[in-house]
Amino acid sequence: MNIHFIAIGGSAMHNLAIALHQKGYQIAGSDDAIHNPSKARLEKYGLLPAEFGWFPEKITSNLDVIILGMHAKKDNIELLKAQALGLKIYSYPEFLYEQSKDKTRVVIGGSHGKTTITSMILHVLSYHDKEVDYMVGAQLEGFETMVHLTKENDFIVLEGDEYLSSPIDRRPKFHLYKPNIALLSGIAWDHINVFPTFENYIDQFRIFTDSMIPGGSMVYNEGDAIVKEVVESSANQIKKYPYQIPSHFIENGITYLETKEGDLPLEIFGNHNLENLAGAKWICQHMGVDEDDFYEAIANFKGASKRMEKITENNTTVIFKDFAHSPSKVLATTDAVKKQYTGRTVMACLELHTYSSLNAAFLAEYKGALNAADIAVVFYAPEAVKLKQLEAVTAVQIAAAFEREDLIIYTNPQEFQDFLFRQNLENTALVLMSSGDYGGLDFEALKTML
Structure with a gap:
């Protein structure tokens, strides 16, 4: 089977491409940008496009199947060509x-x-x-x-x-x-x-x-x-x-x-x-x-990547990275850390990163989500709000939504990182929750804090 991926570089899409390659299918694809680890993994299997961009000439009647990723737009020129040729177009789950x-x-x-x-x-x-x-x-x-x-x-x-x-x-x-x-x-x-x-x-x-x-x-x-x-x-x-x-x-x-x-x-x-x-x-x-x-x-299951992932630990300190970002996940994660480390100070840091979490109308859903933490910190980048074409949210709105008067709020990545690395983490459980990376936080460098 001859398959072409439109937007091959996505996390799910590149894994499907590799799986089908391993199954013996002929795989090719396009994307306007591919980052690691997708890039390195596609390159390992000889599936990395020679150049980035969209190329309608790649779409021919010789293709059996097009698999279309969410990263592509409805007016993608490869997609339009595939539709014009009447090719079979599948979504990833389909x-x-x-x-x-x-x-x-x-x-x-x-x-x-x-x-x-x-x-x-x-x-x-x-x-x-x-x-x-x-x-x-x-x-x-x-x-x-x-x-x-x-x-x-x-x-x-x-x-x-x-x-x-x-x-x-x-x-x-x-x-x-x-x-x-x-x-x-x-x-x-x-x-x-x-x-x-x-x-x-x-x-x-x-x-x-x-x-x-x-x-x-x-x-x-x-x-x-x-x-x-x-x-x-x-x-x-x-x-x-x-x-x-x-x-x-x-x-x-x-x-x-x-x-x-x-x-x-x-x-x-x-x-x-x-x-x-x-x-x-x-x-x-x-x-x-x-x-x-x-x-x-x-008994020896340690968890999925980025799901309550332990970055480092010594006798008095533990640091976790967690994918939690929605209100229910943030509440569950913070509560779990507090119950597990009852004798320690729990510092919970949350990055508001998704479309929902940066939406002013949705913020109220976070009420009480960080209440179990002794120290609660929220980071968000105003640039991310602009990129998602949302109305600007303010620190006042965020503090009101979480209903914590002592909530610490940062909007500058460097200032947040400086704050983090100034902390004395003795007798502390630190959990960093986000689907992003806090504007470029070096998680490996956190190991040097212990």
């Missing part, structure tokens, strides 16, 4: 479905936790040498790519993102997968540029639940009232398996899971991660892994 329609599809959905849960499942399956196809939204230790596709594997595990599929396909990605087995971890309003009301956002999860193959199995977090209502009110003829936070305790900074075989020390912590673990266990059991084997494997 093509994943085509590759997996004869497999048992396991789809992990939810506003938060889906990357971690997918990672847990893949970690357990890999530990027990169970081969599956997969697509996950983070680079996992021990896995070469974020996408793996074969002809022979029976199962495929897919992280089910609710964002749009492509510039010309406005359906949420997870509506296209038609799962046999699914999980919903939680629902908290996000992507307000696409889903302008919370009810509209919730509807996407109703559609996802109803898109399951009749007779399929839905695993869901009954501790989330909205998830519980969405799943339990669905008329789809599916089996429903609720989960909740498992029994556990914390001792000397370590979280122990209470199991029939005894107390199991974990590398991860926090109620949200324990909920994730409970959901992952159900899914693994549906895929043929029994409870004891799950516990054996999960």
Whole structure:
């Protein structure tokens, strides 16, 4: 099969390109800019475009398939040429479905936790040498790519993102997968540029639940009232398996899971991660892994990249980097760190970076999100607000939204970094939450602070 990627440099797109190359397909692509790690990885497999830009002459009737990424625009000249030639154009999730329609599809959905849960499942399956196809939204230790596709594997595990599929396909990605087995971890309003009301956002999860193959199995977090209502009110003829936070305790900074075989020390912590673990266990059991084997494997799970990732630690200080950016994620992460390190000062830093978090109308959703922190810091770049063509937000608005009079706010990357490196972090747990990089913060340099 001869496939051309329009916008091959994206995190998901370049991984799919590599997976299809490894499957034996002929792969080419274009993009106007490609950065590392995508650039280096495409180059390693001989898939990096010779020059950046859009080239309609690359689009010919010899192509079997076009895969269109979200980075491209509707008026992209390669896309227009493909449409004029009548070529088959797939979105990323649409093509994943085509590759997996004869497999048992396991789809992990939810506003938060889906990357971690997918990672847990893949970690357990890999530990027990169970081969599956997969697509996950983070680079996992021990896995070469974020996408793996074969002809022979029976199962495929897919992280089910609710964002749009492509510039010309406005359906949420997870509506296209038609799962046999699914999980919903939680629902908290996000992507307000696409889903302008919370009810509209919730509807996407109703559609996802109803898109399951009749007779399929839905695993869901009954501790989330909205998830519980969405799943339990669905008329789809599916089996429903609720989960909740498992029994556990914390001792000397370590979280122990209470199991029939005894107390199991974990590398991860926090109620949200324990909920994730409970959901992952159900899914693994549906895929043929029994409870004891799950516990054996999960004990050494350290987390997905950028999800509560430990940067450095000594006897009195620990520093984490976390992808948390939406209000529910920020609240869960900050609360987890405080509960895990009760005797330490918790410093929580949050970068407002996404379209939603920089939107003045959405800021109120952050009320109380940093309350568990002893020291709370918010950074945002006014330039990012301009780039997203939003109305300017002020420090006063941000302080009012979080409802913390002592909130520390920075808008200049260098001033934020200078503040950070001035801190005495003895007896401190520092967590840096963002989907960005704080305007160029050197995370490696943080190790020198200890």
